[in-house]
Amino acid sequence: MFAPVFLLCLTSVLYQTSFGFNLTIIHTNDIHAHVEEMNKYAGECKPEESARGQCFGGVARRLTKVNEIRNANPDHTILLDAGDQFQGTLWFNIYKGIEAATFMNKFNYDAMTFGNHEFDNGVSGLLPFLNMSNFPIINCNMDVSNEPDLQGKFNKSIVIEKSGKKIGVIGYLIEETEFLSNPGETVKFNDVKESMRSEITKLKAQGVDIIIGVGHYGYGNDMRLAKEVDGIDVLVGGHTHSFLYKEAGTKGPSVEKSEGPYPTVVTRPDGKPCLVVQVFFAGKYLGRLHVNFDNQGDVTRWSGLPILLDSSVQPGNLITDAMVAYHVKSLGQNGEWTDAAIAVLNSGGIRAPIVQGNITRGDILTVQPFGNNVDIITITGLTLKKMLEHSVAKYSNTDRPGAFLQMSDDSIFEITAKYLSTMDQVMMGDEGRITILTDCSTSSSQRHRASIHFIAVFVTVVTSFNIIMKYS
Numbered sequence: 001m002f003a004p005v006f007l008l009c010l011t012s013v014l015y016q017t018s019f020g021f022n023l024t025i026i027h028t029n030d031i032h033a034h035v036e037e038m039n040k041y042a043g044e045c046k047p048e049e050s051a052r053g054q055c056f057g058g059v060a061r062r063l064t065k066v067n068e069i070r071n072a073n074p075d076h077t078i079l080l081d082a083g084d085q086f087q088g089t090l091w092f093n094i095y096k097g098i099e100a101a102t103f104m105n106k107f108n109y110d111a112m113t114f115g116n117h118e119f120d121n122g123v124s125g126l127l128p129f130l131n132m133s134n135f136p137i138i139n140c141n142m143d144v145s146n147e148p149d150l151q152g153k154f155n156k157s158i159v160i161e162k163s164g165k166k167i168g169v170i171g172y173l174i175e176e177t178e179f180l181s182n183p184g185e186t187v188k189f190n191d192v193k194e195s196m197r198s199e200i201t202k203l204k205a206q207g208v209d210i211i212i213g214v215g216h217y218g219y220g221n222d223m224r225l226a227k228e229v230d231g232i233d234v235l236v237g238g239h240t241h242s243f244l245y246k247e248a249g250t251k252g253p254s255v256e257k258s259e260g261p262y263p264t265v266v267t268r269p270d271g272k273p274c275l276v277v278q279v280f281f282a283g284k285y286l287g288r289l290h291v292n293f294d295n296q297g298d299v300t301r302w303s304g305l306p307i308l309l310d311s312s313v314q315p316g317n318l319i320t321d322a323m324v325a326y327h328v329k330s331l332g333q334n335g336e337w338t339d340a341a342i343a344v345l346n347s348g349g350i351r352a353p354i355v356q357g358n359i360t361r362g363d364i365l366t367v368q369p370f371g372n373n374v375d376i377i378t379i380t381g382l383t384l385k386k387m388l389e390h391s392v393a394k395y396s397n398t399d400r401p402g403a404f405l406q407m408s409d410d411s412i413f414e415i416t417a418k419y420l421s422t423m424d425q426v427m428m429g430d431e432g433r434i435t436i437l438t439d440c441s442t443s444s445s446q447r448h449r450a451s452i453h454f455i456a457v458f459v460t461v462v463t464s465f466n467i468i469m470k471y472s
C-alpha cells in the first residue's frame with residue numbers, strides 16, 4: 001500500500017535569557033504617502049517590474065512585516081513613526097492625509113511625531129488626519145498656546161509599559177518647520193534641545209529610566225542631540241531620508257549606499273551610549289533595532305539592520321525547497337526524481353529572516369537554531385489533508401500561530417491548487433488513494449511522476465509529529 005512519506009525532525013526549544021530588559025523598536029519615517037509598492041529608485045512600480053519581483057515596500061508589505069516582528073514578542077516590541085507621512089504621491093494630493101490615517105490605524109503605532117510636511121496644508125489641513133488617527137501623537141517643542149485647533153491633539157511624550165517596564169518616548173520636530181512648511185503664525189517652535197532636556201527631567205522624576213526620542217530633525221542634528229543632551233538612550237529619526245546600514249559607503253541590499261552605521265552609536269555627555277537610527281524614506285525599508293537595557297535603564301547591547309521590504313522568497317519556502325533538493329541528490333536511479341517530493345516545516349521553527357548578501361553558518365543558525373534532524377516518514381493522504389487543515393485552522397492576518405506549515409514550492413502546486421478539492425473523495429478508501437496517484441501519473445513532468453510512488457513529505461517539529469500520530 002502506497003502512502004505518503006514524511007521527513008520528521010524534532011525540536012528542542014531553546015530560550016535565550018539575558019539580564020536586564022530587551023526591547024525591539026520597529027520604526028518608519030518619511031513614508032511620504034507611499035501606499036503602493038515602488039521601484040528600486042522609489043519611483044512608480046510598473047506592472048512589468050512588479051511581475052518580475054523588482055518592486056519594494058508598499059503598505060501591505062509594511063504591515064505584514066510589522067505584524068510578523070511584533071507577534072514574535074509583543075511584550076517587548078514597540079512601533080514608532082518619525083513623521084512626514086504627508087506629501088509625495090497622488091494618494092496625498094487626492095486624500096490629503098486621510099489615506100495616511102486610514103492605513104496607519106491598522107498598524108497599532110505606539111506613537112508618531114509630526115514631520116514638517118504634516119503642515120503643508122496648514123493647521124486646517126492637518127486636522128482631518130489628527131481627528132481620524134487612533135494612535136498617540138507626540139511633540140515636546142511645539143507651542144500651540146495660540147492655536148486652539150491643535151490643543152489637546154498631542155502630548156509632549158508618552159510612557160509605554162512593556163513587561164512592567166516603563167519606556168518614555170518623547171517627540172520633537174525641527175525648528176525650521178516654520179519656514180519649511182505652512183504651520184501659520186499661531187504655531188511656534190521652541191528649541192529642540194532645551195525642550196528635550198526639560199521633558200527628560202520630567203520623565204526621570206516619574207521614575208522612567210528608559211528614554212527614547214522619536215523626532216523629525218535630521219541625521220546630523222540627531223547625532224548632535226544625542227551628544228549634547230544627557231539621558232537619551234535611543235533616537236528614532238527622520239527628515240534627511242538617511243540610509244543607515246553598515247559603515248558609511250557600504251552598499252546595502254538594494255541600490256542605496258550607507259550614510260553611516262545602523263545604529264549610529266553616539267557617546268552622551270555622561271559617557272554612556274545613545275543609539276541613533278533612521279530608515280531612508282518611502283517605506284522601502286522597515287527599521288528594526290533590538291536593544292538590551294541594564295537594570296538602570298542604560299543601553300548595554302544592540303543589534304539590527306533596516307529590513308528591505310522586497311519580493312524575496314519566504315524563508316519557509318526556501319528551507320523546505322532545500323530539504324527536498326538535498327534529498328534528491330541522494331537518489332537518481334530509474335529516472336525517478338525523488339521518493340520524498342514534499343517538505344513541510346512549521347513556521348515556529350523559523351526564527352529570523354535571511355538578509356541578502358554573504359550568508360554565514362551563524363546566519364543559518366539564527367534562522368533555525370534548534371539543531372533538528374530531518375526525517376522521512378510515511379503517512380496517508382488523509383493524514384496529510386488533516387495536517388493542512390490543522391495548519392490553517394487558527395491562522396489569520398493578526399494571529400499566525402507557529403503551527404502554520406511552510407511547504408516546498410512544488411507541494412503548494414501539487415496539493416493546494418490541484419488536489420485539495422478532490423481529496424475528500426479521494427481519501428475515502430484505497431481506491432481513492434490510487435486515484436490521486438493516477439492523477440499524478442498523467443503528468444508529463446518527471447517530478448510529478450516521481451510522486452506517484454510515494455507522496456513524500458518532510459516534516460519538522462514535535463507539534464506536527466503529534467498531529468500525524470493523532471490522525472494516522
Ligand SMILES: [Zn+2]
Nearest residue numbers: 084115116239
Ligand atoms: Zn521632513
